Amino acid sequence: MTRVAVVGVGRMGRNHVRVYHEMPETELVAVVDQDRQLAEECSRMYGVPAYQEVAEMVEKEKPEAVSVVVPTKLHFQVVEELLTLGCHVLVEKPIASTLDDARRMVTLAESQQKVLMVGHIERFNPAVIDLKRRLVKGELGRVFQVHARRLGPFPDRIQDVGVVMDLATHDLDIMRYLTGSEVKRVFSETTQEVHSSFEDLFVGILRFEDHTIGLLEINWLTPTKIRDLYVTGERGMFRLNYITQDLYFFENAEAMGEGWSTLSLLRGVREGKEIKHAIQKREPLRVELESFIQRVIGNGSDIVTGDDAYAALALSLALVESSWTSRAVEVSRGVRDRDLNPSWPSEPRRETPYPVPLPALQTNP
Numbered sequence: 001m002t003r004v005a006v007v008g009v010g011r012m013g014r015n016h017v018r019v020y021h022e023m024p025e026t027e028l029v030a031v032v033d034q035d036r037q038l039a040e041e042c043s044r045m046y047g048v049p050a051y052q053e054v055a056e057m058v059e060k061e062k063p064e065a066v067s068v069v070v071p072t073k074l075h076f077q078v079v080e081e082l083l084t085l086g087c088h089v090l091v092e093k094p095i096a097s098t099l100d101d102a103r104r105m106v107t108l109a110e111s112q113q114k115v116l117m118v119g120h121i122e123r124f125n126p127a128v129i130d131l132k133r134r135l136v137k138g139e140l141g142r143v144f145q146v147h148a149r150r151l152g153p154f155p156d157r158i159q160d161v162g163v164v165m166d167l168a169t170h171d172l173d174i175m176r177y178l179t180g181s182e183v184k185r186v187f188s189e190t191t192q193e194v195h196s197s198f199e200d201l202f203v204g205i206l207r208f209e210d211h212t213i214g215l216l217e218i219n220w221l222t223p224t225k226i227r228d229l230y231v232t233g234e235r236g237m238f239r240l241n242y243i244t245q246d247l248y249f250f251e252n253a254e255a256m257g258e259g260w261s262t263l264s265l266l267r268g269v270r271e272g273k274e275i276k277h278a279i280q281k282r283e284p285l286r287v288e289l290e291s292f293i294q295r296v297i298g299n300g301s302d303i304v305t306g307d308d309a310y311a312a313l314a315l316s317l318a319l320v321e322s323s324w325t326s327r328a329v330e331v332s333r334g335v336r337d338r339d340l341n342p343s344w345p346s347e348p349r350r351e352t353p354y355p356v357p358l359p360a361l362q363t364n365p
Contacts, residue, residue, distance in 0.1 A: 002293050005030040005063040007054055007078055009042040012092065013069035019286050020067075021046050025293055030061040054078060058085045065115075065296045067289075068092065072161050076101035079116070083108050088115040088296045090289070094161075094169045094316065095309035102313055106306035117292050118309035120173040124287040127245040127279050131231065131238055132178055134277075141234030141255065146175050147215040148229050151222035154194050162198025164190065164320050165313075167218045171229070172206075173304065173312040178231065181210040183315055183331045190323040193221055204319050216319075236272065249275045 004026045006016045013033070020028045032051045033039040043050035051057035058066075068078050068091040075096045082089050089109070095118045096102040109116035122128055135143065148171035176182065185207040190199035201221055206214030227242035236251040253272030294301035318329045 001025060001027040002065055002296060003027050003029045003061070003063045004065045004067070004293075005032065005057060005061060006067045006069060007032040007057075007082070008068060008070035009033045009038050010069065013067070014042060015285055016067040016069055016289070017042055017046055019283070019289050023286070023289065023293070025290075026065075029063050030057045032057050054081050055085065058082070058087060063087060065090070065293065067119075072165065073097050076105060079105050080108060083112050083114050083116070086112070086114070088292075090115075090117040090119055090292045092119040093121075093173075093309060094118075094165050094313050095306060096313065097161075099310065099314055099317065102306065102310045106310060109306060115292070115295050115303070116306045117295065117303040118306060119288065120170060120304040120309065120312065121284050121288050122170050122174050122242060123177060123304055124284040124291065125242055125245060126282050126284075126287070127240050127242070127247045128174060128178075128229075130247055130277060130279055131229075131240055134238070135178060135231070139249075140231065140236065140238065143179060143210075143212050143231060143233045145213045145215065145232045146178060146229070147232070148174070148217070149226050150216075150218045152220065152225040153223055154200065154220040162190075162192075162195065162202075162320070163200050163218055163220050164188075164202050164204075164316050165198075168202060168204065168216055168319065169309075169312045169316050171216055171218070172315045173308060174229065175206065175208075175214045176308070176311060179208055179210060179212050181208040181212060182311075183207065183214070184209050185328050185330055186315065186319050186322055187328040188216075188319040188323045190320070195220065199320070199323070202319070202323070204322075206315075245279050245281045247277045247279055249277065251275070 002025060004020050006013055006020065009017060009031050017028065017031060020026045028046060028048050030049050030051055031039055031042045032054055034052055036052060039050035039052060049061065065088040066082050068075065068089060070078055072094055075091055079089050079091050096105060105116060150167050150171060183206050186204060188202060188204035191201045192199050194200055201219040204216040208214060229240040229242065231238040235255045236249060239248045251272035253270040291301040291303050295303050315331065318331050322329045
């Protein structure tokens with residue numbers, strides 16, 4: 001069994017603890033939190049030692065793999081320490097507060113020859129996995145548009161980032177994953193209504209290199225939780241519900257049948273059948289952690305890499321800057337090799353999300 005530990009045992013961290021405890025292929029050996037009470041409560045519940053310091057825990061318990069579930073601003077500090085101490089790491093998204101920190105984390109993991117996985121959990125939603133398989137098979141034909149809605153009430157636990165960094169990173173990663181294309185240009189608008197420091201409502205538009213249009217609607221102001229994804233293409237539209245793991249297909253009757261070709265689009269679009277696809281439902285976090293452990297033991301399972309998470313972070317920062325400048329922002333093709341060092345601000349701005357412009361991002365007039 002793989003020896004595992006969890007650093008940060010707040011609400012999400014306790015889910016990691018629970019799943020590791022349930023998995024037959026892992027042995028939960030420790031929990032860590034600077035809040036002694038939280039650590040000790042979790043320790044009593046699962047019968048494992050509690051620590052306040054990462055280095056002491058690693059020295060005494062020697063875990064092979066560790067989940068890092070701490071505030072975003074602490075990601076780099078904790079991940080760097082764990083990688084240096086020889087642990088494989090899964091860090092919750094977003095990978096870091098800045099692209100510079102993200103790049104350094106990826107480079108360090110490579111130099112230490114350790115797995116660095118980032119917790120973009122929607123990649124492991126069974127409905128998303130099935131949708132990706134169907135898109136690869138060509139069931140939708142060419143994709144025209146991907147539209148994500150991630151709406152809900154304000155979470156008191158989020159104080160160090162806004163809704164773009166906290167939630168949009170999910171859908172930015174999923175859009176890149178489903179289309180297999182990079183983003184060329186972004187534009188967005190944000191508002192700050194109830195959050196004390198950062199934006200809490202966001203609408204964004206993305207132009208992909210393959211000409212797909214991405215639409216994002218995300219906020220902390222809707223009194224019910226909505227997690228929907230729509231993918232529209234030549235043969236119709238897929239509708240996915242992240243929460244229920246339901247996947248529907250609405251066919252374009254003009255584009256169906258054995259003789260279908262792209263020329264059929266000249267006839268337009270006509271309503272066809274609605275199909276609900278059968279999905280074998282599983283807890284996405286369980287699938288995610290299983291994939292992490294499989295990669296740790298060398299079985300080559302698919303994971304969300306540091307490069308993937310870097311791309312999502314770069315897009316998030318570009319979208320926030322677009323809202324601040326009221327301009328479209330061009331996004332470089334090679335996200336990992338870009339010469340960028342935008343820093344997430346430590347001081348809130350009253351009139352706009354940021355106190356200073358993010359450097360080195362080129363904007364269109």
